Amino acid sequence: MLRGAGDLDNWHLKVYEGRWEGYQGMKKALKMEPTAVTAEVKASDIRGRGGAGFRTGLKWSFMPKDTPERKHTRYLVCNGDEGEPGTFKDRAILEYNPHQLIEGMIIGGWAMQCRMGFIYLRGEFSWLIDKLEAAIQEARDAGYLGRNILGTGWDFDILTYRGAGAYICGEETALLNSLEGRRGEPRVKPPFPASVGAFGQPTTVNNVETLAAVAPILRMGGAEYAKLGTPGNTGTRIYGVSGHVKRPGLYELPLGLPLEFLMNDLAGGSSTGAKIKAVIPGGSSAPVFTAKDFDCPLDFDTVRARGSMAGSGGLIVMDERTCMVQATLRLIKFYAHESCGQCTPCREGCNWMEMILHRLEHGQGRPDDLDLLASLPPRINMRTLCPLGDAACGPMESMLQKFRDEFEYHVQHKTCMPGTRSILPAAALAAH
Amino acid sequence: MNHPLPPETSDAPLAPGERLPKAKREKLSPESVAKIQEIAARFPDKLAGTLPALYIAQKEFGFLSLGAMKEVAAALGVPEGHVFGVATFYTMFRKRPVGRYHFEVCTNLSCALNGAAELLQKVIDRTGARPGEGPTADGMWSVEEVECLASCGSGPCIQINHGVFDEFVDEAKLEAIIDACRRGETAAWGE
Numbered sequence: 030m031l032r033g034a035g036d037l038d039n040w041h042l043k044v045y046e047g048r049w050e051g052y053q054g055m056k057k058a059l060k061m062e063p064t065a066v067t068a069e070v071k072a073s074d075i076r077g078r079g080g081a082g083f084r085t086g087l088k089w090s091f092m093p094k095d096t097p098e099r100k101h102t103r104y105l106v107c108n109g110d111e112g113e114p115g116t117f118k119d120r121a122i123l124e125y126n127p128h129q130l131i132e133g134m135i136i137g138g139w140a141m142q143c144r145m146g147f148i149y150l151r152g153e154f155s156w157l158i159d160k161l162e163a164a165i166q167e168a169r170d171a172g173y174l175g176r177n178i179l180g181t182g183w184d185f186d187i188l189t190y191r192g193a194g195a196y197i198c199g200e201e202t203a204l205l206n207s208l209e210g211r212r213g214e215p216r217v218k219p220p221f222p223a224s225v226g227a228f229g230q231p232t233t234v235n236n237v238e239t240l241a242a243v244a245p246i247l248r249m250g251g252a253e254y255a256k257l258g259t260p261g262n263t264g265t266r267i268y269g270v271s272g273h274v275k276r277p278g279l280y281e282l283p284l285g286l287p288l289e290f291l292m293n294d295l296a297g298g299s300s301t302g303a304k305i306k307a308v309i310p311g312g313s314s315a316p317v318f319t320a321k322d323f324d325c326p327l328d329f330d331t332v333r334a335r336g337s338m339a340g341s342g343g344l345i346v347m348d349e350r351t352c353m354v355q356a357t358l359r360l361i362k363f364y365a366h367e368s369c370g371q372c373t374p375c376r377e378g379c380n381w382m383e384m385i386l387h388r389l390e391h392g393q394g395r396p397d398d399l400d401l402l403a404s405l406p407p408r409i410n411m412r413t414l415c416p417l418g419d420a421a422c423g424p425m426e427s428m429l430q431k432f433r434d435e436f437e438y439h440v441q442h443k444t445c446m447p448g449t450r451s452i453l454p455a456a457a458l459a460a461h
Numbered sequence: 462m463n464h465p466l467p468p469e470t471s472d473a474p475l476a477p478g479e480r481l482p483k484a485k486r487e488k489l490s491p492e493s494v495a496k497i498q499e500i501a502a503r504f505p506d507k508l509a510g511t512l513p514a515l516y517i518a519q520k521e522f523g524f525l526s527l528g529a530m531k532e533v534a535a536a537l538g539v540p541e542g543h544v545f546g547v548a549t550f551y552t553m554f555r556k557r558p559v560g561r562y563h564f565e566v567c568t569n570l571s572c573a574l575n576g577a578a579e580l581l582q583k584v585i586d587r588t589g590a591r592p593g594e595g596p597t598a599d600g601m602w603s604v605e606e607v608e609c610l611a612s613c614g615s616g617p618c619i620q621i622n623h624g625v626f627d628e629f630v631d632e633a634k635l636e637a638i639i640d641a642c643r644r645g646e647t648a649a650w651g652e
Contacts, residue, residue, distance in 0.1 A: 190509075272574045359570050454582065
């Protein structure tokens with residue numbers, strides 16, 4: 030998926046077709062029965078790359094079949110609302126390899142017999158929209174999109190849609206609300222989008238990276254793709270490494286390679302000379318790992334078994350000079366800001382956690398604050414319509430549990446632990 | 462209010478009783494109305510045109526005044542309350558004016574670990590604008606802290622209007638950008 034990344038001409042159709050076997054997977058798929066295409070994706074055993082890791086082939090098979098009473102209008106929606114701190118993989122696909130995404134959407138559209146596809150992009154990617162639309166137009170001009178695609182009699186087109194700066198729109202039902210021009214508030218499930226999705230019609234929502242992986246799956250065959258990675262965690266995925274490493278950036282690897290291989294061998298280890306103290310292994314909502322977990326293979330199941338989640342594959346690396354109270358405050362501030370406000374536990378809980386962390390950070394911590402802080406995640410977790418509240422609880426609980434000494438130091442000494450340095454803006458701190 | 466809240470930024474929700482500032486213009490141009498209706502017609506429901514229409518109105522008005530929202534509602538033929546509800550939900554719809562060059566500095570964790578705090582302070586020092594205080598007196602600059610710009614691997618990162626700039630390893634890059642703004646060499650950033 031990262032082939033050609035960094036090459037400013039790589040996004041053109043002629044480059045994609047000439048250099049990367051572009052649209053071969055689509056041509057193969059269009060000669061197959063739609064159900065056989067879904068079967069091929071099932072055989073690859075690929076799991077969604079957005080965060081939850083749900084099996085893509087299974088998700089596709091949830092789309093309802095036409096019945097004599099009703100012919101469905103189905104939609105395929107690409108979730109390009111990448112907005113979680115530490116996660117920056119989809120942007121590279123959209124910027125350098127949009128045709129691979131478009132090809133994946135056409136294959137998915139054929140498999141589920143959709144009539145229309147939407148690419149929902151986060152609002153901040155405004156500078157990417159023109160390029161993406163130019164790529165879509167190239168595909169239209171080549172006859173890959175529009176009416177009667179390659180003589181199959183099947184019509185399919187893709188529209189882009191720009192969000193407006195709400196992280197919650199990465200949640201699939203909030204995204205659908207936003208796509209319909211409403212406030213991006215998650216919907217009650219059921220009904221699930223496969224039955225009632227965009228504009229009331231059956232809809233499948235897939236992440237950018239998941240859809241971009243579909244073209245290689247069709248090209249090489251599902252069974253061959255499944256040989257990459259480990260059983261149950263197949264294929265490659267893009268890991269975004271940021272923070273205190275010498276070579277931050279994106280790395281596409283088979284699933285199951287150890288975290289320390291990625292962090293030390295590929296990303297070069299600590300950039301500051303100080304030892305690495307903690308790593309968030311799957312985007313900012315994943316519970317933090319400490320040194321004892323750095324040998325963890327990066328696949329969905331093992332990371333979960335070790336108490337965190339592979340999530341979106343964004344690794345945030347922190348050295349031992351990082352104040353974990355400040356790091357936690359910065360993350361929780363994000364969730365408090367991004368809570369849509371619909372569910373009280375999330376709206377009030379995230380703000381409450383932020384308020385207590387502010388207190389600790391400003392030397393106003395109270396003796397019972399840490400117990401109060403620890404008591405909040407269980408009151409938020411699994412008590413909301415969508416997982417945003419849960420996402421805030423992951424880092425909060427794990428940071429407090431694994432770095433309790435730093436939190437206690439803040440309460441007792443009204444300042445950061447010696448040897449750590451501030452990462453928060455002084456201007457913002459002074460105003461709080 | 463019994464707990465410390467961050468300072469208000471230009472994307473902050475309206476306080477109870479706070480009125481939206483007035484924009485200089487009253488009406489959307491006929492071209493914009495036509496564009497809004499053309500975009501809305503692409504979707505299965507005209508309501509879907511709300512977000513694109515608000516972007517068009519924001520570009521024309523500079524920010525989303527109450528008048529701008531009413532114009533959007535009229536152009537789409539949807540209730541004004543719906544448009545107001547949507548406009549006030551999303552942070553990228555500005556309810557207050559911003560400077561000609563609006564600096565959005567990501568201070569979230571990945572950027573913070575690599576010096577976003579220092580970068581924000583430099584932007585404040587160089588432009589004279591402060592986060593949440595609207596544009597400078599000459600209307601040139603405004604600054605805002607934002608949550609994430611998806612440049613975590615190359616942070617710290619700033620978005621200026623529609624241009625994204627990252628890898629601020631030294632001050633020279635910021636100086637060069639600010640100089641380019643002063644010279645007006647910024648058409649590609651979507652002024």
